[in-house]
Amino acid sequence: MTTVLDKLRSGREAVGERWHHAPRWVRWVLLAALIVFFYALPNKEFYQYLGPIPTPGANFTQVLFTISIYVLLAVGLNIVVGFAGLLDLGYFGFFAVGAYTVAVLTSPSSDIKTLWPWLLVVPIAIGLTMVSGVMLGTPTLRLRGDYLALVTLGFAEMIRIAATSSTFLKGQRGFNQIPHPPGEYADGKPFFGVLDARPYYWLVLTLIILVVIGVRNLTHSRVGRAWISIREDEDAAQLMGVPTFKFKLWAFAAGAAIAGLAGALFAGKQNFVNSQNFELLNSIIILAAVIFGGSGNIVGAIVGGGLVAYMIERFRGIELFGIELYEYRFLFFGLVLVVMMIFRPQGLIPNRRRAAEFKDRRKEVIVGE
Amino acid sequence: MLLEIEDVSLLYGRIQALHGISLTVAEGEIVALIGANGAGKSTTMRAISGIRPIASGAIRFNGEDISKLRADLRVRRGLCQAPEGRGIFPGMTVLENLDMGAYTRRDRAGIAQDLDRVLTLFPRLAERRKQHGGTLSGGEQQMLAVGRALMSRPKLLLLDEPSMGLAPMLIQQIFTIITEINQQGTTILLVEQNAQQALARAHRAYVLETGRIVKAGTGAELLHDPAVKEAYLGVA
Secondary structure (H helix, E strand, C coil): CHHHHHHHHHHHHHHHHHHHHCCHHHHHHHHHHHHHHHHHCCCHHHHCCCCCCCCCCCCHHHHHHHHHHHHHHHHHHHHHHHHCCCCCCCHHHHHHHHHHHHHHHHCCCCCCCCCCCHHHHHHHHHHHHHHHHHHHHHHHCCCCCCHHHHHHHHHHHHHHHHHHHCCCCCCCCCECCCCCCCCECCCCCECCCCCCCHHHHHHHHHHHHHHHHHHHHHHCCHHHHHHHHHHHCHHHHHHCCCCHHHHHHHHHHHHHHHHHHHHHHHHHHHCCECHHHHCHHHHHHHHHHHHHHCCCCHHHHHHHHHHHHHHHHHCCCCEECCEEHHHHHHHHHHHHHHHHHHHCCCCCCCCHHHHHHHHHHHHHHHHHC | CCEEEEEEEEEECCEEEEEEEEEEECCCCEEEEEECCCCCHHHHHHHHHCCCCCCEEEEEECCEECCCCCHHHHHHHCEEEECCCCCCCCCCEHHHHHHHHCCCCCCHHHHHHHHHHHHHHCHHHHHCCCCEHHHCCHHHHHHHHHHHHHCCCCCEEEEECCCCCCCHHHHHHHHHHHHHHHHCCCEEEEEECCHHHHHHHCCEEEEEECCEEEEEEEHHHHHCCHHHHHHHHCCC
16 A cells, blocks of 8 residues: 555656756646646537546536636635745635625625726725735734634634625625626627636636746745745744744735635626625635645645635536435545545645655654654 | 843743843853753843843843844844754755845855855755755754854854754864854854853853853853852762
């Protein structure tokens, strides 16, 4: 059993090695092919040849949009959890702030009736989410340990309960007729319509690529070094002159901003936002996705977010012995996570640094015994 | 005086860890702080580097009161600590760790120069430059912690138990290097359980007992003090 696992492990590491040692142009070509693949994916003419990959029980293009939102969220949460090492259990709360900002400022069912266009509200949503992140982070990030996890958990619940019970946020009735993103075809039909989810998916995919480029640059800078040092040893980081509080707050705000963007995109696509969209479970799923994929690694977060969201949707419409598997999706999801944490606690595609940290911690445990 | 600590008290919750400690470090000195486990040596270090806030008293560095200054700003003033034990970044390579030491600096030429200096002081680190910090041996990690602190080009280097957990040969080596660093012009405040070595190398020393300074003198004086001998040197 272990030898098989070891072989698997070394096999995967060999792929990683090969990637790192491949000539630059090979990597670029592969990356370009991958990007083209994902842009082509929502077209039926393309995905019908992909065998069991498309989801039988749901419109595959719609599912792809959901997956892309999860991937964007995972990339954002990875900054907070993966890079700065801050445990955020209420990340979806920021997504809700983004979505509700758009809903309140654009929907005709809103009390204030500003009816602003979607595109104008997106930066406002991102800004407000960032502010809420800073407000939440300022008192809590000075503390160490589990406080942050608890406060973020409380925050997400507060947002959800406020959405459910405040008349201003409309509870279950929600906000309707939220405008779509702008843009028209040559014949005057809107580019972002009601039935076709492809344009939204392409939009999110493009934004994911931009965000990933931004995050990558950030992590290779002094900011990234500061985050990693805080995650590895906060005291030591401080002793080296890293203003730890400031950088933790930055990580938190950056993560929140990305969630706000995702929320704004979601609202623009759905056209309707109500309090049922923001269950606590979503926060947990995204956190699980980041850890599953390999926290601290952007590619890991993307793969984790994509796979987890896909797995959940893939169960839809499958019947086994008369049981609708979709009903049990979280059971399977939990099972996969448990197995994962036993055999590969660092995630599917961990970052090399992170893997070394894990080894170090394991050593500490052994020494401690 | 480069560092002056005046009547500093520190609390961990309700427990008082330091009861009005005063000590000084002059430029160019090696000063040792010795004492048993739990005497408050590391706590004193934390108070100086700003990781723990002090309850009362004053800490002055280069004439400036830094009692309430943030830890990272103290590093910029020229005060850098090599933390006790495993204070290195396990997931970073040796070079990345050393690079973190120079986090507050932007003078590339100076950093490169100091990197050379550190790698000459610790040839072992040069051999392992691409290795992750977490995979080094205890002695190598200790060298890395000292080398990393030197990368900030500190006026005052704080060393917390540099000999902890090391083999006797390595302890000798580390203390030789500490003396060398001092001779190159860095002032050093050293916390040690290994009183013998620390007193032999230090210009002056303080003895700490349950959060109070009970004795002070030159290294040689304390080395021959009967009470110190009995309590810390294991000879009657």
